[in-house]
Amino acid sequence: MSKKIVHYINQFFAGIGGEEKADTAPEIQEKVIGPGLAFQKEFGEDYEIVATVICGDNYFGSNIEKGVVGELLEMIKKYEPDGFIAGPAFNAGRYGVACGTIAKAVQNELGIPVVTGMYVENPGADMFKKDVYTIETKDSSADMRNSVPKMAALLKKQIEGQEVFGPAEEGYMERGIRVNYFHERRGSERAVELIVKKIKGEEVYTDYPMPIVDRVAPAPPLKDLSTAKIALITSGGVVPQGNPDHIESSSATKWGKYSIAGMDHADKADFMTVHGGYDRAFITEDPDLCIPIDALRKLEKEGKIGKLMDYFITTTGTGTATNNAKRFAEEYVPMLKEDGVDAVLLVST
Known part of the structure; x- marks a missing residue:
C-alpha cells in the first residue's frame, strides 16, 4: 500500500x-x-x-x-x-x-x-x-x-x-541540534589539520560553525530637530506613475531617487507602488501612507524639523537580498552626506 x-x-x-x-x-x-x-x-x-x-x-x-x-x-x-x-x-x-x-x-x-x-x-x-x-x-x-x-x-x-x-x-538549514558520534580520527588530529588549512587559506569545514552577527552601532541622537535636514527613504516600493526605472516588485536589484519638490503630499495621480509583498490597495489610494510627505511638510512648516529634502529614495524590501540592500545604502549614503542630511526617516510597510 x-x-x-x-x-x-x-x-x-x-x-x-x-x-x-x-x-x-x-x-x-x-x-x-x-x-x-x-x-x-x-x-x-x-x-x-x-x-x-x-x-x-x-x-x-x-x-x-x-x-x-x-x-x-x-x-x-x-x-x-x-x-x-x-x-x-x-x-x-x-x-x-x-x-x-x-x-x-x-x-x-x-x-x-x-x-x-x-x-x-x-x-x-x-x-x-x-x-x-x-x-x-x-x-x-x-x-x-x-x-x-x-x-x-x-x-x-x-x-x-x-x-x-x-x-x-x-541540504536542510542548521537546526542547532548536536549529536555525539565516534569518529575514526582523534579530535586533536582533526583540530591541527583544520588550523593548518586555515593558515593556508584553504576551504575548511567545521561541525560547530560560529554564528556571524553583523552589528551596526546606532548613531547618536540629534540635538536639535528644528535645524535638521531630514531625508525620506522607503522600502515600500512607491515610485512615480509608470515606474520609470523599472524597480522590481520583489528581490529588488535597484533603487530610485525621485523629486518631491513643492509637494505638500503624495498624490495618487503622481505615485504608485510596485511592491509585491502586501495588499497595495491602501497605498495606491493614498501614497502618503508609505511616503508621509504630508506629515513631514506639516512638521517643517511648524518649525519642528529644519527641512525635508526635496526628494525621496525608494526600493522594494520583499525578498531583497541582504547584499543588495547593503549595496543600495553604500550607493546613496555618500549623496545624503554631500547634501548635508542629518537624519533619515526609513518607512517600511
Missing part, C-alpha cells in the same frame, strides 16, 4: 492567481497540483500525494488568530497522511511563514514527518528552521528542480525510519 502525502501550497502555485487572489480561503483538492507533480515523480510508486491543501497568503496571515491553522489541520487530518510537505516557498515571505506555521502544527498535532523549503533570508526560515526540517533553496522558483528532490528524499527518510544526517549532507 502506498504511503500517503498531503501537500500545502499557496494561491500562486495552485494556479489561482497572484496578489489579487491572496485572500483565497482554505480549500483542499484530491489531486496533485503545481509543484506536487514534481514531488510525485520524485516519490515514485510507493508514495502518493492524496490531497493538495491551498490557502491564500493574505488569508493565512490575517486569520492565524481566528483559527486558520486549526481549519487546515482538520482538512489534512481526515486523509490520515504518513507525511506532509509545505511549499517550497523560496523567497516569498508570507508564504514562507505560512509553510513553517502549518508544517510545525502538523508535526506537533498529527505526529507525522514534515518537510518544507525556502530561501535562507525568508522570514519563515528564522522562525521555523529549528522546529521543522527546512530545505535551503535559492531565492526563486527557478530552483524548483534542485529543491524538490532534496525535500522528497528527506521526507522519505523520515517516513521510512532511516537515519537523517547533518545539514551539509541532507
Whole structure:
C-alpha cells in the first residue's frame, strides 16, 4: 500500500492567481497540483500525494488568530497522511511563514514527518528552521528542480525510519541540534589539520560553525530637530506613475531617487507602488501612507524639523537580498552626506 502525502501550497502555485487572489480561503483538492507533480515523480510508486491543501497568503496571515491553522489541520487530518510537505516557498515571505506555521502544527498535532523549503533570508526560515526540517533553496522558483528532490528524499527518510544526517549532507538549514558520534580520527588530529588549512587559506569545514552577527552601532541622537535636514527613504516600493526605472516588485536589484519638490503630499495621480509583498490597495489610494510627505511638510512648516529634502529614495524590501540592500545604502549614503542630511526617516510597510 502506498504511503500517503498531503501537500500545502499557496494561491500562486495552485494556479489561482497572484496578489489579487491572496485572500483565497482554505480549500483542499484530491489531486496533485503545481509543484506536487514534481514531488510525485520524485516519490515514485510507493508514495502518493492524496490531497493538495491551498490557502491564500493574505488569508493565512490575517486569520492565524481566528483559527486558520486549526481549519487546515482538520482538512489534512481526515486523509490520515504518513507525511506532509509545505511549499517550497523560496523567497516569498508570507508564504514562507505560512509553510513553517502549518508544517510545525502538523508535526506537533498529527505526529507525522514534515518537510518544507525556502530561501535562507525568508522570514519563515528564522522562525521555523529549528522546529521543522527546512530545505535551503535559492531565492526563486527557478530552483524548483534542485529543491524538490532534496525535500522528497528527506521526507522519505523520515517516513521510512532511516537515519537523517547533518545539514551539509541532507541540504536542510542548521537546526542547532548536536549529536555525539565516534569518529575514526582523534579530535586533536582533526583540530591541527583544520588550523593548518586555515593558515593556508584553504576551504575548511567545521561541525560547530560560529554564528556571524553583523552589528551596526546606532548613531547618536540629534540635538536639535528644528535645524535638521531630514531625508525620506522607503522600502515600500512607491515610485512615480509608470515606474520609470523599472524597480522590481520583489528581490529588488535597484533603487530610485525621485523629486518631491513643492509637494505638500503624495498624490495618487503622481505615485504608485510596485511592491509585491502586501495588499497595495491602501497605498495606491493614498501614497502618503508609505511616503508621509504630508506629515513631514506639516512638521517643517511648524518649525519642528529644519527641512525635508526635496526628494525621496525608494526600493522594494520583499525578498531583497541582504547584499543588495547593503549595496543600495553604500550607493546613496555618500549623496545624503554631500547634501548635508542629518537624519533619515526609513518607512517600511
